[in-house]
Amino acid sequence: MELEFEGVSIDIASARIVSEVSLHIAPGDMVGLVGPNGSGKSTLLRSAYRVLRPTGGAALIGGESVWNMSAREAARRRAIVTQHTVLGAEFSVEEVVAMGRTPRKRMLDRDTDGDRRIVEQALDDVHMRWAAQRSFATLSGGEQQRVLLARALAQEAALLILDEPTNHLDVRAQFEVLDLLRHLGMTTLTALHDLDHAVSYCDRVAVMAEGELVAVGAPTEVLTPQLVHDVFGVRAVLDTHPITGRPRITVASAAHGPTTTAGDDARAPASTPRAEEPPGHAT
Amino acid sequence: MQRTLGRPDALSRRPHLVAGRATVLLYVTLAVALMAAVTAAVSLGTVTVPARDVWQVILRHIFGDTGGLDPLQNQIVWDLRLPRVLVAAVVGASLSVIGVGLQALVRNPLADPYMLGITPGASLGAVLVLAIGSAALHGLGVTGGAFAAAVLTMAAVFLIAQRSGQLTDTRLILAGVAVGYLAVAATSFVQLQTNPNQLAGIMFWLMGSLAGAAWSDLRIPAVALALGVVWLFTQGRALNALMIGDDAAAGLGIDVHRFRRRLLVVTSLMTATVVVVAGGLGFVGLMIPHIARLVVGAEHRRVLPTSLLVGATFLVLVDLASRTVARPDELPAGIFTAGIGVPVLLWLLQRTGRGEGS
Numbered sequence: 001m002e003l004e005f006e007g008v009s010i011d012i013a014s015a016r017i018v019s020e021v022s023l024h025i026a027p028g029d030m031v032g033l034v035g036p037n038g039s040g041k042s043t044l045l046r047s048a049y050r051v052l053r054p055t056g057g058a059a060l061i062g063g064e065s066v067w068n069m070s071a072r073e074a075a076r077r078r079a080i081v082t083q084h085t086v087l088g089a090e091f092s093v094e095e096v097v098a099m100g101r102t103p104r105k106r107m108l109d110r111d112t113d114g115d116r117r118i119v120e121q122a123l124d125d126v127h128m129r130w131a132a133q134r135s136f137a138t139l140s141g142g143e144q145q146r147v148l149l150a151r152a153l154a155q156e157a158a159l160l161i162l163d164e165p166t167n168h169l170d171v172r173a174q175f176e177v178l179d180l181l182r183h184l185g186m187t188t189l190t191a192l193h194d195l196d197h198a199v200s201y202c203d204r205v206a207v208m209a210e211g212e213l214v215a216v217g218a219p220t221e222v223l224t225p226q227l228v229h230d231v232f233g234v235r236a237v238l239d240t241h242p243i244t245g246r247p248r249i250t251v252a253s254a255a256h257g258p259t260t261t262a263g264d265d266a267r268a269p270a271s272t273p274r275a276e277e278p279p280g281h282a283t
Numbered sequence: 284m285q286r287t288l289g290r291p292d293a294l295s296r297r298p299h300l301v302a303g304r305a306t307v308l309l310y311v312t313l314a315v316a317l318m319a320a321v322t323a324a325v326s327l328g329t330v331t332v333p334a335r336d337v338w339q340v341i342l343r344h345i346f347g348d349t350g351g352l353d354p355l356q357n358q359i360v361w362d363l364r365l366p367r368v369l370v371a372a373v374v375g376a377s378l379s380v381i382g383v384g385l386q387a388l389v390r391n392p393l394a395d396p397y398m399l400g401i402t403p404g405a406s407l408g409a410v411l412v413l414a415i416g417s418a419a420l421h422g423l424g425v426t427g428g429a430f431a432a433a434v435l436t437m438a439a440v441f442l443i444a445q446r447s448g449q450l451t452d453t454r455l456i457l458a459g460v461a462v463g464y465l466a467v468a469a470t471s472f473v474q475l476q477t478n479p480n481q482l483a484g485i486m487f488w489l490m491g492s493l494a495g496a497a498w499s500d501l502r503i504p505a506v507a508l509a510l511g512v513v514w515l516f517t518q519g520r521a522l523n524a525l526m527i528g529d530d531a532a533a534g535l536g537i538d539v540h541r542f543r544r545r546l547l548v549v550t551s552l553m554t555a556t557v558v559v560v561a562g563g564l565g566f567v568g569l570m571i572p573h574i575a576r577l578v579v580g581a582e583h584r585r586v587l588p589t590s591l592l593v594g595a596t597f598l599v600l601v602d603l604a605s606r607t608v609a610r611p612d613e614l615p616a617g618i619f620t621a622g623i624g625v626p627v628l629l630w631l632l633q634r635t636g637r638g639e640g641s
């Protein structure tokens with residue numbers, strides 16, 4: 001299932017939050033959406049949640065605008081993991097995951113053995129089967145995020161949209177969630193806060209600034225030190241991670257002097273793109 | 284990796300007392316308890332009628348064979364006590380189910396018809412009719428006034444809370460509380476203008492009571508309860524989804540704002556029919572859903588039937604206490620709703636509330 005934003009503009013209280021964003025997420029791709037706070041990432045995603053109706057343009061899932069289909073049909077095509085999940089009541093883990101079956105069930109349908117198998121499989125996929133009968137609220141942040149991922153899986157939608165799934169997680173939990181996303185291999189659009197996650201885990205990266213899409217492409221080509229400086233106002237070095245061998249981005253405050261430039265890292269292979277930033281350049 | 288992926292059990296716990304197949308057993312137990320409470324409530328009073336005779340009278344009436352019944356027993360059971368007890372059951376069940384709906388509607392554990400302004404609004408309507416007099420209002424009776432005011436209050440809350448058709452939880456709460464306060468203030472003002480003999484009637488509307496409930500009081504709330512419950516039972520999954528946040532619910536295919544509007548209309552209409560016969564009975568709608576959740580967890584498809592049965596039984600017992608404890612005087616039911624409900628709630632919290640995660 002592919003996702004396409006077609007010239008999406010969103011006004012909230014007559015202020016333009018998202019401005020003519022066109023972005024295509026091909027089937028099977030994992031695309032990271034990055035940008036400073038307030039750049040319109042979450043707002044853009046909410047147009048695909050079918051929560052915000054775009055002022056202009058449309059979010060298309062499988063070639064159809066989400067507003068031209070029922071909420072239920074949209075939920076059969078895409079699953080969502082939102083940023084803050086505070087449950088208004090104490091559900092068990094199993095109950096939370098079973099909610100993923102909602103768009104697949106009619107009003108009075110009971111949970112069948114088939115549903116239970118899907119829920120168990122989803123819990124297996126995120127390695128949380130052991131917690132099925134536990135209270136969701138008593139789990140750690142990383143465990144909760146994995147359970148929410150299992151709920152999304154139980155929806156059996158081909159497209160996954162996540163809003164900063166690694167927020168508030170400790171380092172290990174962050175990697176667990178990202179590894180899991182990679183491993184699932186679904187068509188994925190995820191807003192990410194950490195540029196290093198975007199560069200090391202995503203097939204493609206889309207960068208937003210002040211409501212506009214400013215760059216899309218392969219992570220190492222897009223997240224150049226120049227662009228990172230222009231958009232995020234920090235200094236950045238792009239090299240290869242000494243442990244994983246994957247691309248790595250290291251950032252530092254723009255206030256810090258040139259002593260933090262890339263050349264200092266002796267272990268970085270010379271072949272990777274790296275940058276010496278002229279301080280005070282750009283915005 | 285297994286160390287990462289498993290976790291010792293000590294910190295986590297089962298979220299509720301009854302789960303799985305035991306739930307069916309729970310429903311049966313609660314239904315039996317309700318029948319027992321109804322029997323006891325009809326049986327006990329100034330004149331005690333043995334349980335066997337109670338059922339004999341009821342069954343004879345059901346099968347249309349009332350000849351040969353003791354006229355006194357017949358009058359006590361069929362004309363006086365049974366309608367009142369059944370009204371108590373219907374009101375208790377309705378308020379509890381309404382509470383479940385409203386708490387999901389605004390995703391707030393403190394929500395009840397009071398908080399959303401509907402009960403104070405209905406009371407104001409009734410008190411206005413009492414004070415001004417029915418004749419001045421084109422023959423609009425007290426119950427008609429209460430019902431109309433409840434519907435008007437709901438409309439006001441909705442109009443204040445909505446923004447281009449979107450209903451969010453915080454705005455609903457604020458609108459409900461604001462309108463409710465206004466209604467309470469207006470009621471106090473009207474109260475000051477009334478004479479002492481009108482005051483007793485006004486107190487009924489403010490405190491709530493089932494005294495004098497007759498067969499004619501049963502029909503409308505019972506039908507409203509039946510219709511409301513049927514609809515709510517079909518919405519269990521949507522109610523669950525509302526509890527996890529608007530965006531997440533949308534992610535599960537719920538049209539959140541449309542569902543909220545429907546939920547508000549259904550619960551308000553149910554509330555209006557209940558307030559008309561029972562006045563402003565508080566606490567039941569707030570507490571019974573919590574008691575139900577502590578027993579069966581948060582899943583609405585279990586919370587709704589449990590609340591229904593517990594709420595009905597609870598109010599039948601409360602009403603029994605209110606008319607027997609200080610015999611022959613009646614005490615306000617409100618004293619007992621809190622007096623019985625709070626200890627039960629505290630006991631359940633004590634049993635299940637260790638290591639609360641949120």
